[in-house]
Amino acid sequence: MNFEYFIPTKILFGPGKLNQLSEINLPGKKALIVVSSGKSMKKYGYIDRVISLLKDNNVESVVFDKILPNPIKTHVMEGAAYAKEENCDFVIGLGGGSSIDSAKSIAIMAKNPGDYWDYINGGTGKGKPVDNGALPIVAITTTAGTGTEADPWTVITKEDSNEKIGFGVSDTFPVLSIVDPELMLTVPPKLTAYQGFDALFHATEGYIANIATPISDMYAMKSIELIFKHLPKAVEDGKNIEARTQIALANTLSGLVESTSSCTSEHSMEHALSAYYPELPHGAGLIMLSEAYYTFFADKIPERMIRMAEAAGADVNKLPESEKPMAFVNALKNLQKNCGVDDLKMSDFGIGINKINQIAENARYTMKGLFELDRYTLSFEETVQILEQAYK
Numbered sequence: 001m002n003f004e005y006f007i008p009t010k011i012l013f014g015p016g017k018l019n020q021l022s023e024i025n026l027p028g029k030k031a032l033i034v035v036s037s038g039k040s041m042k043k044y045g046y047i048d049r050v051i052s053l054l055k056d057n058n059v060e061s062v063v064f065d066k067i068l069p070n071p072i073k074t075h076v077m078e079g080a081a082y083a084k085e086e087n088c089d090f091v092i093g094l095g096g097g098s099s100i101d102s103a104k105s106i107a108i109m110a111k112n113p114g115d116y117w118d119y120i121n122g123g124t125g126k127g128k129p130v131d132n133g134a135l136p137i138v139a140i141t142t143t144a145g146t147g148t149e150a151d152p153w154t155v156i157t158k159e160d161s162n163e164k165i166g167f168g169v170s171d172t173f174p175v176l177s178i179v180d181p182e183l184m185l186t187v188p189p190k191l192t193a194y195q196g197f198d199a200l201f202h203a204t205e206g207y208i209a210n211i212a213t214p215i216s217d218m219y220a221m222k223s224i225e226l227i228f229k230h231l232p233k234a235v236e237d238g239k240n241i242e243a244r245t246q247i248a249l250a251n252t253l254s255g256l257v258e259s260t261s262s263c264t265s266e267h268s269m270e271h272a273l274s275a276y277y278p279e280l281p282h283g284a285g286l287i288m289l290s291e292a293y294y295t296f297f298a299d300k301i302p303e304r305m306i307r308m309a310e311a312a313g314a315d316v317n318k319l320p321e322s323e324k325p326m327a328f329v330n331a332l333k334n335l336q337k338n339c340g341v342d343d344l345k346m347s348d349f350g351i352g353i354n355k356i357n358q359i360a361e362n363a364r365y366t367m368k369g370l371f372e373l374d375r376y377t378l379s380f381e382e383t384v385q386i387l388e389q390a391y392k
């Protein structure tokens with residue numbers, strides 16, 4: 001047994017925690033608040049509330065509100081230029097994963113020269129070291145999906161070459177994360193389901209990755225258990241604060257899984273899908289891949305599959321030995337049904353079956369590293385096979 005553990009993020013968790021923004025020690029005097037270009041942050045008053053709480057704390061702020069659901073490099077560069085122009089000394093990501101991830105990438109580019117892709121490992125990235133660190137990052141999450149508030153990772157798409165690549169360094173861990181489930185009450189049912197499944201797959205992939213540790217296993221098992229128990233309730237009644245809180249916890253735990261283990265090639269394949277089809281929500285892409293992906297791995301990693309089935313609430317003891325690993329896949333299918341996302345089809349998002357080879361190539365080129373973290377190494381043909389199986 002041999003592992004490192006490093007998570008330097010202060011997490012404030014619980015309903016109402018956002019109010020502490022007015023009194024807690026913050027890492028600077030002027031914040032760049034990074035939010036999405038969508039309407040919800042303004043509509044629900046979250047931006048005004050954050051600005052006013054910061055003011056009470058004697059912190060100035062400016063807002064950068066261009067972030068897309070699949071965030072792009074152009075906006076990272078623009079946001080960083082704006083942060084420099086406005087002399088911001090820290091960055092706040094307010095919203096879902098795309099805003100917080102963008103805040104992390106902006107925080108790097110506000111302190112380092114050149115282009116964001118100079119620092120990216122994978123694809124056409126140049127893999128240069130991030131010598132100057134990053135501006136301190138504060139994450140205020142209004143969704144329960146990416147776990148980005150508890151990990152250093154940021155996923156940005158280079159739009160001209162369809163490369164969607166995850167990246168992170170120790171400086172991109174948020175210094176402070178506020179996880180307030182009250183901010184999640186307005187997320188619509190479909191998005192609640194997509195994001196909840198994203199959190200689930202961060203936990204399951206982290207559990208089956210070949211770099212899992214006893215600590216990441218502990219976080220992953222708890223996260224899987226909470227999602228299977230509470231996600232259908234959060235989807236059915238968004239105002240259920242108890243279900244929202246349990247799912248928020250599951251999501252933060254899955255972020256801790258990503259900090260202590262890693263995603264696997266399921267995420268590489270999804271990134272390739274949504275790099276070509278930016279309208280495809282990340283969680284929806286994962287849902288469509290998942291049955292084929294875990295079915296493929298069922299007989300390759302039976303013990304881990306059985307543990308996940310147990311965490312999902314399946315009574316595996318009743319099953320014959322040969323059927324136990326697939327109990328997790330069956331539980332997964334049930335959860336999809338209970339959350340109303342079992343009928344998602346790639347073709348509905350305009351994805352053509354003739355694109356499968358290109359998607360497999362893109363996945364293996366841009367996010368090659370995650371293929372090395374599977375306990376069984378997929379060949380190109382097997383990658384295509386999983387994508388074809390997943391295709392509807």
Ligand SMILES: [Zn+2]
Nearest residue numbers: 146198202282
């Ligand atoms: Zn994800």
